[in-house]
Amino acid sequence: MNEEFTNHADTWYRQAEQKAAQYFADLATQVKEQSYAPALIKDLQGWKRNHVHRFAWLSFLSQGKKKPDSRDYHRYIDWLNYTGKLDDYLDRSISYIYMRDLGKTLGSSDTRQRIQSVVTDVKRFLTRSTKVSGGKQPEYMSLAGLYRWAQKEHIESAVIWVIDKLKGVSSNIPEQMNAEHAQRKLIKIIVGVVLHAIEEMGDSALPAERAQRLDEAIRHGYSYGLTYPYIDDLLDSGVLNAGEKEQYSQMIRTALLTGTVPELGEWSGDNQEMIQYIHAELREAFEYIKDYQQPDTKGMFFEQSYVFFHAQDMDRKKNLAHAHYSNEELYLPVILKSSSSRLIVRSVISAPRDEGFDRRTFFYGIYNQLADDFADMFDDLSEGTVTPYTYYLQYRDQRTDLINPFELYWTVISYLIHQVYQSDAKTTEVILDRAINGLKRCKERLGTEKYHELMGIFASGHTEFSRLMEWMVRKADDVDFFDKLLRDHMVTMLKNDAKEKEEFLATVKTVRQQINDQLQIAKPDGIPAMKETLIDAANYSLKGDGKRIRPILTWVMGVNEYGLEPSAIVPLLKSLEYMHTASLIFDDLPSQDNASTRRGRPTLHQVHNSATAELTGLFLIQKAIEEQASLESFDAKTVLALMQYSAQKAEDTCMGQAMDLQAKGKALTLNELNMICFYKTGVAFEASLVMPAILARVNGQEIASLKQFAYHAGIAFQIKDDLLDSEGDVILLGKPTGQDDLNNNSTFVSILGREGARKAMWEHYCQAMETLDSLPRNTAFLKHLMNYMVNRDR
Structure with a gap:
């Protein structure tokens, strides 16, 4: 280890600690003397004029539109706009972000102008976005x-x-x-x-x-x-x-x-x-x-990073069973890690040093950290984590010298308002909004009884201030923030997304197993030996480790979305996989792609011979037609329409393969490749969606949307295949990589390059996802299918 760096590190931390110690000493004195309270009482008395309404006059204007839960993202934004509160809501929210995250002072006219510009842009975007999304996930999320x-x-x-x-x-x-x-x-x-x-x-x-x-x-x-x-x-x-x-x-x-x-x-x-x-x-x-890092920012980056890590490390090593930590040991690391974590961002982007920013950020950090620790108090306590709150809960009856962290929190607020931001009115407004909002959210989360029990422990020693603060928590309105709304919505969205993904994977696993159990073709007694050979060959190809995406998709749309009986569409599922497997057998032949492995095993013509493979492919196509003809639960006219559509899609697939073979060794344009890709891959996705829709007699407009989705999904799927062939893992893929280059085939990678191919894939992904918005059905499965397609590793 370089001794010079080590010496620097000791100096960095010692200087930061001295600065934090002076700050903490000032705060501790104010707590002891309760000098923070009179100023805050005056601030709160002025603040309540905008937040405690004697008459609920607004309710007469919005009787038809009751205030929704603030966690209901779309309805809440819509309600704020309807009641005329959206401007103030965004103004305090954006102001807070500028103060907390960007280190700005709200007293600056330039900052206020910038905030108003952002508020206007965000409002325009939100009001348009909530109308367009129709209650679905916000597009920017x-x-x-x-x-x-x-x-x-x-x-x-x-x-x-x-x-x-x-x-x-x-x-x-x-x-x-x-x-x-x-x-x-x-x-x-x-x-x-x-x-x-x-x-x-x-x-x-x-x-x-x-x-x-x-x-x-x-x-x-x-x-x-x-x-x-x-x-x-x-x-x-x-x-x-x-x-x-x-x-x-x-x-x-x-x-x-x-x-x-x-x-x-x-x-x-x-x-x-x-x-x-x-x-x-x-x-x-x-x-x-x-x-x-630039030479003049590199030192700041390493300095703040070391201070942050060392302060975190000191805090992490504390043990809640240790009853003798001093107030300084509890609070100095909090001041250091909370301020340095934000200062690091400036050094990360190599922003020039700004003493005003550094000063404000240093004093501001503990405010956020104490608010976060208050919100996480019970989780921290259950995990045995030492924070000022958990330690105070544990030892307040034994240690009269311990500073009440909640009282220190309000002292920090007073310090920020009056000594850092010079009693600026807008700053006072935003900080008090945030503090009261945090307590209101805590009360809602814990319930009234437990909240009051908590306040009984942490209440300030200044009775008048405590009563006023609690009165504000009960009565104040218009103190919520957009970033909290986003956080709540993101938490909900991530949980829902994780749940949907679990359901998607469970459905895929269950349906795939059901399909696998029914795919094998039976061998009746007394059949000719040659037919037995064809059935064995067909079953060999069907038994491979196939993803079964197409019949799974058909099952989900048919059963979950169109309400078809699972047993009634089994023949359709089998026919889709028989057709798909037949196409793979033909693809792999020496006369076509000449592949040696498929689904992790030798291709059929390698196990038998090309003639047997060709005949097996034809055999599977006939079995697919036979299965479609046995859809006995549907009227004959509907089944005939399905079979006619299926035959057309089979023709398209053959044409796509012929176009692909003709293009081997030739340089293709992107349009030509898109066309080949659609006919080779996209039509199979289309058939998986449209065939159950035909059986369910879905209207033509919805079928058109399904076709559009399938077009973009199919191309996105093929681009991912090309990327995997170019850079995938042969073990995960179950087939050799680099075959397109070896065969001098035009692919999305060869035409666009890897970066261009990725961009094209995401463009088709977006178009597919945007098409889903026009479908009058639950599209969660299709959404996760698209995510699987572009994120898969095989």
């Missing part, structure tokens, strides 16, 4: 909405990169940790860094510069945000044992002291595979941030 924004800003590559990275993190969060919390925190940090970058460059940046800065901000946000799930949360969890935690902490400390992430080396615990992944990701992230 969807992958499709995110990618559309990326296209507008010309940063598609960065967004595709971060989507892939977030998928990797989600797949590698240990079961003992909260994956939803990790995702939410990571997304929040990325958004925060992007906001910093946008504010830093202002409105004067040229489009090319803006795109570059946003691209960098997304990558920096992820790189910095990765430390939360993979350092803070991991070390706070019970995933690693004591020895592993020490080894891991030492590795992080070494990286911050030397500027280089050390090799992982021998790992003493049971989590080696997980740690190898995390180590590789953190090293990449660390190097990205470090290499971007």
Whole structure:
């Protein structure tokens, strides 16, 4: 370890600690003397004029539109707009973000103008978005909405990169940790860094510069945000044992002291595979941030990062069973980690040093941390985590010297209002809004009885202030914030998404097994030997590890959406897989693609011979027709319409394969490739959706939407196949990679390059997802099917 860095680190932390100690001493004096209370009483008395209404006159104007729960995103935004409250709601919300996240002072006329501009833009977007979405997930919270924004800003590559990275993190969060919390925190940090970058460059940046800065901000946000799930949360969890935690902490400390992430080396615990992944990701992230730093910001980055890590580490090592921590030991790390975590963002994006920003951020951090610790108090207590609140709960009766953290929280508020922001009216308004809102949310979460019990413990020693504050919590209105609404909605969305994904995977697994159980073709007694050979060959091909996407899709749409009897459509499911398997047998022949493996096993012509393979393909096509003809639960006219449609789609598939064969070794245009792809792949998806719709006699407009969805889904699926052939894992794929290059075939990768192919895939993904909005049905399964298509690794 470099001794010079070590000495610097000691100096960095000692200086920061001295500054924090002086700040804490000022706060402690105000708590002891209760000097914070008179000023806050005066502030609250003035504040209540805008938030406690003597007469509910607004109710007469909005009797037909009752105030909805604030967690109901769409209805709440609509209600705010209807009642004329949306402007004030957004103004305090955006003002708070500018003060908390961007370190701005609200007393600045430039900042106020900027906030008003953002409020106008956000209001216009929200009112349009809630009308367009019709109560569904907000477009900007969807992958499709995110990618559309990326296209507008010309940063598609960065967004595709971060989507892939977030998928990797989600797949590698240990079961003992909260994956939803990790995702939410990571997304929040990325958004925060992007906001910093946008504010830093202002409105004067040229489009090319803006795109570059946003691209960098997304990558920096992820790189910095990765430390939360993979350092803070991991070390706070019970995933690693004591020895592993020490080894891991030492590795992080070494990286911050030397500027280089050390090799992982021998790992003493049971989590080696997980740690190898995390180590590789953190090293990449660390190097990205470090290499971007300018000489005048690199020192600030390492200084704030070390202060943050060391303060966190000190807090983490505290034990709730230890009864003798001093107030300084409890609060100084809180001040340091809360301020340095925000100061790091400035250094991450290499923003120039701003003493006003640094000062405000240093004093502001503990306010947020104390609010967060208050909200998480009972979770922290159950986990044995030491925070000022959990420690006070544990030892308040034994230690009269302990400072009441809730009283300190209000002291910090008074300090910020009067000594940091110079009693600015707007700042006072926003900070008090936020404080009262936090208590109202706490009361709603805990219930009135438990909340009052908690306030009995933490109430300020200043009786008049405590009574006034509690009166405000009961009576005050219009104190909620957009970021809390987004947080609540994101929590709900992530939970719903996880539940839907579980249901999607469970449905796929269950239906796939049901289909597999019925696919095998029986061999009646006394059949000729040659037919027995064909049946064996067909069953060999059917038995492979197929995904069965097409019949699964048909089952879901037919049974779940159209209400068809599962047993009634079994022949249709079998026919789809027979047709698909036949097409694969023909595809693999030496005269066509000449593939050696399929579904993880040798292709049929390798096991038998080409003639047997050809005949088996024809045999399966006839079996498919036979199955369709046995759809006895539906009237003959409907079945004939289905069979006619099926024959047309089979013709289209043959044409697509012929076009593909003719194109081998030739350079194709993108339009030509799209056409071949649709006829080879898209029509099969279309058939899977349209055939159950025909049986259910769905109207023509809905069938047209299904066809449009299938077109884009099919092309997205094929692009992903081309990407996997170019860069996939042969073991996961179950077939050789690089075959397209070997055969000199035109693919989306060869025409567009890997980056261009990814962009094209996401464009078709967006168009497919946007088409789903026009369907009058539950499209959760189709949404997750699209997500599976573009995120699969086989």
